[in-house]
Amino acid sequence: MNAIAAPSKGAATRELILEQAYQLARHDGLEGLSIGTLALGVGMSKSGVFAHFGSREDLQLALLDFVSTRFVEFIKLPALKKPRGLPRLRAMIENWSEWGHIHQSGCVLLSAAVEYDGRQDSTLREHVRQQQSAWRDEIKRAVGLAVQVGDLRTDTDPSLLAFEIYALMLGLHHDAGLFGWEEANRHTSAALDRLFASYQP
Amino acid sequence: MNAIAAPSKGAATRELILEQAYQLARHDGLEGLSIGTLALGVGMSKSGVFAHFGSREDLQLALLDFVSTRFVEFIKLPALKKPRGLPRLRAMIENWSEWGHIHQSGCVLLSAAVEYDGRQDSTLREHVRQQQSAWRDEIKRAVGLAVQVGDLRTDTDPSLLAFEIYALMLGLHHDAGLFGWEEANRHTSAALDRLFASYQP
DSSP: OOTTTSOOHHHHHHHHHHHHHHHHHHHHTTTTOOHHHHHHHHTOOHHHHHHHSSSHHHHHHHHHHHHHHHHHHHHHHHHTTSOTTHHHHHHHHHHHHHHHHHTTTOOHHHHHHHHHTTOTTOHHHHHHHHHHHHHHHHHHHHHHHHHHTTSSOTTOOHHHHHHHHHHHHHHHHHHHHHHOHHHHHHHHHHHHHHHHHHTOO | OOTTTSOOHHHHHHHHHHHHHHHHHHHHTTTTOOHHHHHHHHTOOHHHHHHHSSSHHHHHHHHHHHHHHHHHHHHHHHHTTSOTTHHHHHHHHHHHHHHHHHTTTOOHHHHHHHHHTTOTTOHHHHHHHHHHHHHHHHHHHHHHHHHHTTSSOTTOOHHHHHHHHHHHHHHHHHHHHHHOHHHHHHHHHHHHHHHHHHTOO
16 A cells, blocks of 8 residues: 555544544534544544544644634635735635634634633643634735735734734624624625725735 | 511522522533532532422523523623713724624533524524524614714624624634634734724714
């Protein structure tokens, strides 16, 4: 067998466990993740699951990376086809909204931020903080490019605009979950248009 | 004994249980609330707690009202001393930020929105939705007054501006929990100034 073409059975099982864990965590969050339910879902024993992930925390950390990779691929990769500057930044936000629409009833990454933001000195909190920080840097970079190509005012503070965009995405997710997607999306689109207009050169 | 001056022993015990439940829920959320831990904390048996609240759900609903009353009193009442219009609206937002600062490591109301937004047909979800909707109406009303007295442009959409304000408060809470209060507060203040400037008549 070709070791490059076929992933090892171990890696495939690991992927299967993470996929199932993802589905569970979308509903119950990372803290609500039950290894018993997870094992049942993949037709394994609990110790079978632990053979792939040393501990519950290791599994939660791996799951965060698993979802984060999906998130970035979903939002960033298609946007790279757009011209750099505002078109690419707005494409990223559009894909991000779409991710919010798909995960309206629960986004693992956002729930994790709420679950762990108050827990000092926890490995999970630090992991969530690093992920969120890396994502914010991606937005800042896209904002910076838009300033560079002249689509946004030269005195734009990328870190402030990235915060403003992030806040609107939080608002979209919050309102969609409680008041329905349509109104939430209408408000968010209008707010984004106003926001970008205020940074127009 | 004067029945008006002294609350019944039952009401006082109920208040004591809710206060303790509030402290627990600030850390673990409403779903993480354990009646066993709660009973231990107030020095009662589990059935003693259930004598005051018929079920776990009844306790969760009562707790939501308990926190919501505190929230509105903290934010709205002091702001009513300010002149109607932008000063009152901005005072509300300042108090709201202060609430966020105090509850940086976990706000029961906000966590509840995340916990229940995806659960269809749940009594708790409907309760959270109604609370959030009532609070959004308060902001819209304050915005409407600011338009009336000429502090904001006449074409201001109160429901859009209320959404934009709410989103920034979500951003503040999110960033404060992960990246620290100072930077989060600096970004939020700058964003609020930009937002209100864009609605200036």
